Amino acid sequence: MSRIKSFYLDLLLIPLIFFKKTGELLLYTCFLIFSVFFYLTGLFSTPFILLFVFIKKISEYLAETIFRIFRVILKRPKKKKKAIKLSEIKRKSNKNNIIKQGFLNSILLKIKFFLLGILAAVIILSIYQLNYFASNLPNPSEIKQSGFPTTTKIFDRKGILLYDIYESYNRTPVQLKDIPEHVIKATIATEDKEFFLHYGFSLRGITRAVIHNLTNDNLVGGSTITQQLIRSTYLTPEKTFIRKIREIILSIWIEQLYTKNEILEMYLNQIPYGGTAWGIEAAAQTYFSKSGKDLNLAEAAFLAGLPAAPTKYSPLSEGKNYKIRQAEVLIKMKQEGLISEEEYQEAVNFPLNLTQPRTPIAAPHFVMYVRQLLNKFYGTKLTETGGLRVFTTLDLSLNEKIQEIVSQEIANLKQLNVNNGAVLVTNPKNGEILSMVGSADYFDTFNDGNVNVTLALRQPGSSIKVVNYAAALQNGFTAASIIADTPVIFRTDGQLPYKPVNYDGKYHGSVSLRTALASSYNIPAVKVLNAIGIEKMIETGKKMGIDSWDDKSRFGLSLTLGGGEVTMLDLAEVYGTLSNYGEKYELTPFIKITDYKGKNIPLPKRNNKIRAIPEGVAFIISSILSDNRSRTPAFGSNSALYIPGRTVAVKTGTSDNKRDNWTIGYTDDITTTVWVGNNDNSPMNQQLVSGVTGAAPIWRDVMKMILAEEEDIPFKIPDDLIQVKCHGVTEYFLKESYTDRSCIKDYPKNETASSE
Numbered sequence: 001m002s003r004i005k006s007f008y009l010d011l012l013l014i015p016l017i018f019f020k021k022t023g024e025l026l027l028y029t030c031f032l033i034f035s036v037f038f039y040l041t042g043l044f045s046t047p048f049i050l051l052f053v054f055i056k057k058i059s060e061y062l063a064e065t066i067f068r069i070f071r072v073i074l075k076r077p078k079k080k081k082k083a084i085k086l087s088e089i090k091r092k093s094n095k096n097n098i099i100k101q102g103f104l105n106s107i108l109l110k111i112k113f114f115l116l117g118i119l120a121a122v123i124i125l126s127i128y129q130l131n132y133f134a135s136n137l138p139n140p141s142e143i144k145q146s147g148f149p150t151t152t153k154i155f156d157r158k159g160i161l162l163y164d165i166y167e168s169y170n171r172t173p174v175q176l177k178d179i180p181e182h183v184i185k186a187t188i189a190t191e192d193k194e195f196f197l198h199y200g201f202s203l204r205g206i207t208r209a210v211i212h213n214l215t216n217d218n219l220v221g222g223s224t225i226t227q228q229l230i231r232s233t234y235l236t237p238e239k240t241f242i243r244k245i246r247e248i249i250l251s252i253w254i255e256q257l258y259t260k261n262e263i264l265e266m267y268l269n270q271i272p273y274g275g276t277a278w279g280i281e282a283a284a285q286t287y288f289s290k291s292g293k294d295l296n297l298a299e300a301a302f303l304a305g306l307p308a309a310p311t312k313y314s315p316l317s318e319g320k321n322y323k324i325r326q327a328e329v330l331i332k333m334k335q336e337g338l339i340s341e342e343e344y345q346e347a348v349n350f351p352l353n354l355t356q357p358r359t360p361i362a363a364p365h366f367v368m369y370v371r372q373l374l375n376k377f378y379g380t381k382l383t384e385t386g387g388l389r390v391f392t393t394l395d396l397s398l399n400e401k402i403q404e405i406v407s408q409e410i411a412n413l414k415q416l417n418v419n420n421g422a423v424l425v426t427n428p429k430n431g432e433i434l435s436m437v438g439s440a441d442y443f444d445t446f447n448d449g450n451v452n453v454t455l456a457l458r459q460p461g462s463s464i465k466v467v468n469y470a471a472a473l474q475n476g477f478t479a480a481s482i483i484a485d486t487p488v489i490f491r492t493d494g495q496l497p498y499k500p501v502n503y504d505g506k507y508h509g510s511v512s513l514r515t516a517l518a519s520s521y522n523i524p525a526v527k528v529l530n531a532i533g534i535e536k537m538i539e540t541g542k543k544m545g546i547d548s549w550d551d552k553s554r555f556g557l558s559l560t561l562g563g564g565e566v567t568m569l570d571l572a573e574v575y576g577t578l579s580n581y582g583e584k585y586e587l588t589p590f591i592k593i594t595d596y597k598g599k600n601i602p603l604p605k606r607n608n609k610i611r612a613i614p615e616g617v618a619f620i621i622s623s624i625l626s627d628n629r630s631r632t633p634a635f636g637s638n639s640a641l642y643i644p645g646r647t648v649a650v651k652t653g654t655s656d657n658k659r660d661n662w663t664i665g666y667t668d669d670i671t672t673t674v675w676v677g678n679n680d681n682s683p684m685n686q687q688l689v690s691g692v693t694g695a696a697p698i699w700r701d702v703m704k705m706i707l708a709e710e711e712d713i714p715f716k717i718p719d720d721l722i723q724v725k726c727h728g729v730t731e732y733f734l735k736e737s738y739t740d741r742s743c744i745k746d747y748p749k750n751e752t753a754s755s756e
Contacts, residue, residue: 150387186304200251274310298350365438387596428576431585461653518630545573625649640696661694
């Protein structure tokens with residue numbers, strides 16, 4: 001009954017307005033007619049009957065009024081006539097009365113039809129105008145499923161928030177039951193105190209706004225909460241009469257579809273609170289760094305006052321407008337009986353601990369990598385507005401510690417013209433990325449710190465030799481094969497002669513494949529590649545995780561020395577395949593993705609547990625890379641590559657002119673890839689020793705930190721290998737390829753190579 005009473009009060013307050021333009025009068029007339037019509041629709045089950053009864057009564061009333069006027073007009077003064085007989089007078093009088101009455105009845109009937117026609121025309125015109133206003137309107141029944149841009153949140157593997165992604169709206173939906181009562185009361189008292197009484201709009205508020213807008217240049221609004229919800233969701237923000245009518249139509253429509261609480265919940269989740277904060281939860285996080293459910297009365301009043309003019313009442317604006325506005329909200333609450341005088345005094349004097357609006361980001365290189373993948377697999381729109389909850393593989397605590405190590409070590413290398421470094425830590429058992437540090441400092445704009453080196457194509461140097469030797473072990477070579485580390489020139493038709501050299505400029509005579517790989521000698525590696533063929537290495541590399549070797553024509557024998565660019569992600573997959581005994585897992589940053597309601601979303605498909613190389617081949621490479629004695633001639637017995645008491649396989653690499661410096665190592669369950677260099681590709685100081693004084697110290701510190709509380713896990717010998725004493729050491733051979741001559745097998749002769 002309270003809503004019916006409010007309706008009749010609205011009708012009584014509709015003023016008679018002198019309009020400046022005829023068109024405005026027509027529009028306003030149509031609007032009022034259909035306002036009444038929609039109110040009746042909400043109040044009665046037979047609105048059409050009421051409408052036609054209304055038309056009939058009005059037409060009859062107007063017709064009777066006009067009839068009385070006509071009677072006065074038609075009345076004539078009588079002229080003096082000769083006396084006639086009484087019977088003649090009566091006869092003529094009756095005749096005249098009949099004629100006059102018939103004439104008047106005819107006029108009355110015509111007037112009734114005329115007025116009925118006018119009203120019918122007005123109704124038809126109103127319907128036409130309503131159709132015009134309602135054309136192309138969205139369906140408000142879908143308001144809960146669409147329209148609300150929702151912030152995507154990225155978490156680490158322990159549920160720690162890393163970053164919020166949003167297009168232009170930072171919005172986190174919450175249910176009405178999770179919003180404090182004083183937030184709701186403050187909002188209603190400020191924006192729409194008759195919210196629970198009206199049917200979507202207030203005639204009194206609109207009438208006041210119309211009078212003001214027609215007599216002043218500046219436009220004002222008289223919008224209800226429902227109208228504001230419509231405006232922020234579906235309609236454009238311009239203040240025009242037509243848009244206002246469309247807004248009212250949708251507001252009435254929504255009020256028929258949803259309860260007041262549902263409308264209020266949608267409003268509090270959608271309304272702008274300044275900057276990128278949309279909705280009460282985002283506003284609470286932005287201004288107070290807390291959840292909306294933890295807001296007190298003073299904070300609630302401050303936030304409730306923002307939507308009316310977010311810029312004017314922003315705490316970043318000059319003056320204390322935000323404090324004045326907060327007091328106004330509290331006064332309105334007190335006047336409406338929503339809070340007591342004591343509560344008012346306490347809230348108005350409560351100090352607001354406002355935080356500066358900011359966009360926090362943790363593990364920035366990793367977060368931006370995740371965002372890139374989300375855009376790729378799910379599309380930019382869903383990523384920025386779909387409210388995804390992305391639970392990643394990153395260990396934030398580990399990542400922050402590694403970031404500190406990288407920053408400190410790069411600072412120590414400045415004198416060698418080393419300005420940047422990157423680290424990638426992965427789990428070879430499942431491909432999860434545990435840490436991604438893309439540079440020494442993400443915010444170092446001078447050195448392009450925001451560039452994620454883990455995604456960049458760089459020359460891998462000798463670190464790529466493991467692919468060459470993995471292919472060789474599948475094509476007739478063994479770890480005991482003897483290779484001549486002697487001068488050689490390779491001649492190919494149409495190309496310049498190619499003469500590889502070792503990094504130390506020396507030759508080491510006949511060496512085993514084990515020693516050649518462990519000591520990273522270049523000449524033996526090139527001779528092996530020449531023997532098996534470049535295509536074999538490319539094929540093996542692709543199987544192990546390299547995605548950048550598509551154009552085979554680009555590569556020559558220098559491929560085994562780093563002539564083909566790869567990414568850190570590629571190298572991490574290659575070495576992860578070795579750690580995982582030949583099975584490759586595609587790297588991933590994802591554990592789980594849901595929508596904001598918790599419903600699981602399918603993860604991007606991955607190629608997992610792919611047999612890239614034989615188990616025995618992977619073990620042989622691991623045994624060589626973890627053999628500190630075999631690499632001692634090149635690196636010494638106590639280099640940064642050696643971690644006492646730990647079974648760790650490791651390989652270094654340095655590109656031409658020392659532009660890239662690598663150290664990549666792994667245990668049974670962890671793989672760490674480290675790079676140092678310069679983003680502008682400038683060479684480092686020539687005094688930089690291969691791996692050992694560049695990337696290796698970072699690698700060692702990271703691995704020691706990770707392995708500090710773990711037991712040492714030796715690599716397990718696969719069943720497809722046999723052990724044989726060879727060249728004074730125990731060597732491993734694939735059962736399928738072992739012969740009595742395996743221990744003395746030399747480097748195969750090849751016509752394209754010639755000794756100096």
